[in-house]
Amino acid sequence: MSGAVIDPRQAPIRAAPKKALSLSWSDPRFRNIVWQVVVLGTVALIVWYLVQNTTRNLAARRIATGFAFLGRTAGIPIGEALIDYDPSISTYGRALLIGLLNTLKVAVVGVVLATILGTLLGIARLSKNWLIARLSAIYVEVIRDLPVLLQLLFWYTALQGLPTPKNSFHPLPGVFLSNRGIKIPVVEWETPFWWALAAFVVGVIGTVAWSRSATRQQEATGVRPKVWPVALGFLVGFPVLIWGALGAPFAVEMPVLRGFNFTGGATVSPEYSALTLGLVIYTSSYIAEIVRSGILAVPTGQWEAAGALGMRSGTVLRKIVLPQALRVIIPPMTSQYLNLTKNSSLAVAIGYQDIVSIASTTLNQTGQAIEGIAAIMLVYLIISLSISLLMNWYNARIALVER
Amino acid sequence: MSEGSVRTTAQLAEAARDPVPAIAGIAAAPVTERARPNAAAFAPVAWARANLFSGWISTAVTLALIYLIARWAIGFFDWGILHAVWTVPETATGPDASACRDAKGVGACWAMIGDKYRFILFGRYTYDEQWRPAIVVALFIGLYAISAMRRFWRKELLLIWIATLTAIGVLMWGGVLGLTYVPQDSWGGLPITLILSTFGLALAFPLAVLVALGRRSTQLPAVKALCVLYVELIRGVPLITLLFMASVMFPLFMPAGFNPDKLLRAQVAVILFAGAYLAEVVRGGLQSLPRGQYEAADALGLSYWKKTSLIVLPQALRLVIPPLVNTFIGFFKDTSLVLIIGIFDLLTAGKVAITDPVWQSYSTELYLVLAAIYFAFCFVMSRYSHGLEQEFSRTVRR
Structure with a gap:
């Protein structure tokens, strides 16, 4: 070790000698500190000025600050809620929670559907069939160039233009399309379903374990045991068995037309349908482009090399x-998911009660403008951060591991 | 626009060369059966065979799409042009939209745009x-x-x-x-x-x-x-x-x-x-x-x-x-x-x-x-x- 450093390139780089900070404009460090103090001071001054004005204005309007209003009775009528809500007793806090759940309902369903539709469109645009490729290209170009709000309003009016419940469309048994929304039959939920669900979760764990052991076996022997029969048994067979053993209850509640409206079944409101439909159509046009460029980014040599190894086309695509x-796809896809979630705030324009809609009703009723908007911003920041973290984690997982 | 379409054609040519679309499962014609340029064949026919009717799935999809597009286009033409109301008579109390009401659901009412543009x-x-x-x-x-x-x-x-x-x-x-x-x-x-x-x-x-x-x-x-x-x-x-x-x-x-x-x-x-x-x-x-x-x-x-x-x-x-x-x-x-x-x-x-x-x-x-x-x-x-x-x-x- 001692005296072994012969190659000068391996010698440690000598750090510049530390100089004391001189209070002179020609010292860059001093300049930097002064600049930062100036900038921060200006920002602090502006903030202080705004806070001063705000406190004075709030005092003049006799608006109490703070989140105490969350505990008061809301009295906002809410059309659709995932949890129990009664305007005469429920609080503003609960109303806002319902708004948040409604936002999440649109965002989650929208992201899943937009990904499926977008991927199909992206692949279709690469199709060898000229007509399919052209149609997909036209779809993407037209949809991307129209404001999403215009599209939402269009779909909402279109859904409202559907016939009344009496003359509703009836495409499938138990499914009714009318200007009151989409009526669908529901399966009555009973205890055995919970057990079947638990069995399904166990099945997922079992499938993952089996697939891992198959991979180990493949690495050891070169032959991969079949995975799908076991997976099928675990994921479908096991839950069905449990459900059957518990008496196989199965009762469907069909929507029935009574008088001017339907009873029974579940309703998908026109507001929710229009919002989800509009957002899915709009976002899928962006996702299609992302998927297309992602597939084109894989060099042709990769296809050819895999083909030369004798892989079948499905395997080539998958592996x-x-x-x-x-x-290539994941980072821009993340920002599209975020965009969809943020665009769901346009619900307020078509009367779907998401977080923005309920918060703005709340701030109109209580005058708590700052708290209301802070609540909205907080919700979106948390959702944005969660989606970013999740997608970054996934991206890191699939990232190229280089030497 | 012309540049755009040229680009797209070039891309399509590229897409036709590489196996992506075939894998994508839409035009799943085996590579060997792809129509080869035939000196005797009429160019548009050869093009159509390569790009629209390259296999039975592709042909079926093409025909179905052509049918749907034609139906939609005819419907839109009927509604937007053939049965549309372009102008309505002006009365003392404002435009008289009865022609539009009669055409509701059958024809578009462009008279509204004319009145309100x-x-x-x-x-x-x-x-x-x-x-x-x-x-x-x-x-x-x-x-x-x-x-x-x-x-x-x-x-x-x-x-x-x-x-x-x-x-x-x-x-x-x-x-x-x-x-x-x-x-x-x-x-x-x-x-x-x-x-x-x-x-x-x-x-x-x-x-x-x-x-x-x-x-x-x-x-x-x-x-x-x-x-x-x-x-x-x-x-x-x-x-x-x-x-x-x-x-x-x-x-x-x-x-x-x-x-x-x-x-x-x-x-x-x-x-x-x-x-x-x-x-x-x-x-x-x-x-x-x-x-x-x-x-x-x-x-x-x-x-x-x-x-x-x-x-x-x-x-x-x-x-x-x-x-x-x-x-x-x-x-x-x-x-x-x-x-x-x-x-x-x-x-x-x-x-x-x-x-x-x-x-x-x-x-x-x-x-x-x-x-x-x-x-x-x-x-x-x-x-x-x-x-x-x-x-x-x-x-x-x-």
């Missing part, structure tokens, strides 16, 4: 192309 | 003075056209922008040069959409450059933190919350008695919003500049501002023009959100136009016309930015 394309 | 385009602007907003729209389009031309990409362009925007202000407000004064409350329609997006871009741009530079700074951690906070906070929330802030919270922030107009407040919100997004675009340009450029400027002994204004920005900003246009398209579409806080832009004017009891049930026609206007602007811009991108990537590769 060679998609893992590489995903690396 | 000035309201949709210019809102409640004084009727006899509506030539002024019309000129404003023309000025905006001229400004875009000039900015799009490479030979005007010089410092003088800034002067052109300032002059045009001033002229637009004078025309809209009036009060000087013998023009009657029109208060901001009665502005509306397309000019508002153009004003919000263009002024938003023009005023957000300097802010965005500063923020991007601040975010890239290594010497000033406090400034960097401030810039990161601004950009991430604004990008994390929907534009709607900023507009709400502008309409509800802004009056609280200001000293008592100072209550700026609603349009101005929305404009401030749009500028703050655009600033954060543009800052990220500019930062992308700054990052794509090779490090050697920075080091060379340092080696010449240039100060930070000289380095930035003479070396870095001229190169970085050129690179970001295509994404800048794309961001502008986004703002142009997003200004329609001011509908929610009740500002009279194109979309709001359209919605108000059909609250007229005579025309209440003809929203489809209205939305189609509005869509056509938005589409015309956005499509031209997106084609332009696409062409520019292609050109730039060619230059960089060379």
